[in-house]
Amino acid sequence: MLWYKCWMETRWRFLIGLGLLMLAAAATVLAYPQIVKLLGLAPQIDLGGEIGRRVQEQVALAREYRGYVWSQWFRVSMLQMWVVFAVLLGTGGLLSQVSGGGTLFTLSLPATRNRLLGIRAATGLGELLVLTFVPSLLLPLFSPAVGQSYSVSDVLIHSACLFVAGSVFFSLAFLLSTIFSDVWRPIILALCVGALLALVESLVPDLSRYGLFRVISAESYFRGGALPWLGILSSAAVSVALLYSATRNIARQDF
Amino acid sequence: MTDTFIIDIADLQKNYDGVEAVRGLNLQVPAGSICGFLGRNGAGKTTTIKILLGMARATSGQAHVFGLRTDLQESSVDIRRRTGFVSDDKDLYGYFTVDEMIRFTAAFFPRWRPDLEQRYRRSFGLPADRRIKALSRGTRTKLALLLALCRGAELLILDEPTSGLDPAMTEEVLQALVSHVAGEELTVFFSSHQIPEVDQIADRVAIIHAGRLVLSGALDDLRENFRRIQLVFDGDAPVALFRSPGVERMDRKGRELTVLSSAGAEGVVAEARALNPISVEVAPVTLKEIFLETVSKED
Numbered sequence: 031m032l033w034y035k036c037w038m039e040t041r042w043r044f045l046i047g048l049g050l051l052m053l054a055a056a057a058t059v060l061a062y063p064q065i066v067k068l069l070g071l072a073p074q075i076d077l078g079g080e081i082g083r084r085v086q087e088q089v090a091l092a093r094e095y096r097g098y099v100w101s102q103w104f105r106v107s108m109l110q111m112w113v114v115f116a117v118l119l120g121t122g123g124l125l126s127q128v129s130g131g132g133t134l135f136t137l138s139l140p141a142t143r144n145r146l147l148g149i150r151a152a153t154g155l156g157e158l159l160v161l162t163f164v165p166s167l168l169l170p171l172f173s174p175a176v177g178q179s180y181s182v183s184d185v186l187i188h189s190a191c192l193f194v195a196g197s198v199f200f201s202l203a204f205l206l207s208t209i210f211s212d213v214w215r216p217i218i219l220a221l222c223v224g225a226l227l228a229l230v231e232s233l234v235p236d237l238s239r240y241g242l243f244r245v246i247s248a249e250s251y252f253r254g255g256a257l258p259w260l261g262i263l264s265s266a267a268v269s270v271a272l273l274y275s276a277t278r279n280i281a282r283q284d285f
Numbered sequence: 286m287t288d289t290f291i292i293d294i295a296d297l298q299k300n301y302d303g304v305e306a307v308r309g310l311n312l313q314v315p316a317g318s319i320c321g322f323l324g325r326n327g328a329g330k331t332t333t334i335k336i337l338l339g340m341a342r343a344t345s346g347q348a349h350v351f352g353l354r355t356d357l358q359e360s361s362v363d364i365r366r367r368t369g370f371v372s373d374d375k376d377l378y379g380y381f382t383v384d385e386m387i388r389f390t391a392a393f394f395p396r397w398r399p400d401l402e403q404r405y406r407r408s409f410g411l412p413a414d415r416r417i418k419a420l421s422r423g424t425r426t427k428l429a430l431l432l433a434l435c436r437g438a439e440l441l442i443l444d445e446p447t448s449g450l451d452p453a454m455t456e457e458v459l460q461a462l463v464s465h466v467a468g469e470e471l472t473v474f475f476s477s478h479q480i481p482e483v484d485q486i487a488d489r490v491a492i493i494h495a496g497r498l499v500l501s502g503a504l505d506d507l508r509e510n511f512r513r514i515q516l517v518f519d520g521d522a523p524v525a526l527f528r529s530p531g532v533e534r535m536d537r538k539g540r541e542l543t544v545l546s547s548a549g550a551e552g553v554v555a556e557a558r559a560l561n562p563i564s565v566e567v568a569p570v571t572l573k574e575i576f577l578e579t580v581s582k583e584d
Contacts, residue, residue, distance in 0.1 A: 137338070
């Protein structure tokens with residue numbers, strides 16, 4: 031029944047996320063014919079500098095459908111929206127219920143705090159897993175509608191990288207929710223950390239090869255077929271450490 | 286630790302950010318009793334209850350419930366499995382319906398009592414399909430009480446069970462509690478600052494003030510032992526010093542000398558005769574007076 035309680039607490043965040051991501055996935059695929067038409071104008075664009083280089087890179091990637099899907103979906107739209115929903119699903123829980131959500135009732139039940147927290151984390155991660163795979167699986171499903179095809183195995187590999195590496199944001203929000211009793215500070219802080227990491231990765235190219243977002247988007251797999259194992263394992267270890275810290279925080283907490 | 290004490294608290298201390306919420310509390314609650322835990326707001330009642338249920342950790346000292354330590358995770362789970370609890374705020378899950386809330390709670394308690402559930406659903410008039418956030422405070426209190434009473438618990442811990450209720454609703458809740466206790470073998474430990482309701486249903490009382498236990502015992506014994514002795518003299522009342530044990534307070538006012546004793550009236554009356562009063566009157570003392578006297582003495 032704790033699963034059901036956690037589901038009831040997070041279902042709207044999850045369902046809204048699922049709906050938005052599915053719409054975005056469909057839009058990404060269906061916009062491809064328009065993108066192809068615009069590619070003809072691309073040689074006339076000469077912005078110069080870093081922005082120009084990026085535009086040219088996008089144009090080059092978009093010439094091939096696989097490149098377009100990766101650069102538009104896995105590297106930008108999905109990644110950004112997914113991080114937001116990972117943070118949203120990670121917030122909440124025992125401490126934030128203190129201000130009105132039956133915390134004392136929950137704590138009066140014969141369940142350890144670790145179990146309460148574990149089920150909360152597992153529910154959130156389960157929802158996140160659905161948010162990761164289901165919208166992206168629409169890509170191969172809708173691609174024939176624009177005369178293209180996209181590999182299901184690519185979807186699965188990119189989604190797995192996104193889920194495992196990106197769970198750091200879920201875990202960070204989860205940990206922050208055991209520190210702050212409101213929902214806003216965990217959300218804002220976790221998103222700020224995400225924005226800061228993205229900024230550093232984009233401004234310091236030397237660092238970007240070790241960057242979290244590079245692992246999340248599985249760039250090495252897209253470009254060379256190599257999975258970013260080190261990045262995946264490192265971020266998974268960070269996630270576990272963050273979740274463990276959350277359980278220690280809650281174990282020490284007085285309600 | 287004695288098995289006959291369901292709750293046994295020794296030298297319990299709890300500090301919150303340098304504030305001493307509980308200061309060396311010692312308290313025993315015998316099995317089968319209905320113990321009213323009286324104290325003013327902020328006296329340490331809720332903190333004590335939270336420590337008993339593992340929601341807060343003691344700074345020092347120990348608390349046992351059913352002979353189990355409250356600060357150990359496993360024994361705390363066992364304590365909660367055998368305890369029904371109603372919190373002060375009666376806060377439940379607003380997004381659940383009444384039905385869902387009952388099914389959710391029942392799933393945690395192997396000894397859940399479906400017979401009592403049906404009875405209280407009917408007698409409390411709980412709307413099965415209504416969301417909890419849409420319930421009035423009174424109905425939410427009744428639901429919280431149902432969830433505590435049907436657990437098949439050996440101990441009920443109720444934190445201000447009637448707070449925020451109107452007198453009629455308070456009476457209804459207390460009656461439900463009394464009739465439930467009459468039919469079950471259980472111990473009740475309930476905090477309150479409403480003296481009439483403690484007087485109405487408790488057989489024991491423990492008074493806490495500023496984190497310390499200032500009085501504890503069977504209510505009948507307290508009523509029996511606390512006496513007000515009023516002495517009237519011809520002229521101004523003399524400045525007297527009574528050696529009898531239990532003299533809690535003396536008030537001189539003109540020709541009158543009033544003595545409050547917590548150990549019966551005999552000793553004081555015997556000593557008072559030597560002062561040649563023109564009249565001696567012994568009167569019983571209400572729980573309210575005992576409470577106010579005990580608390581004000583400690584201030």
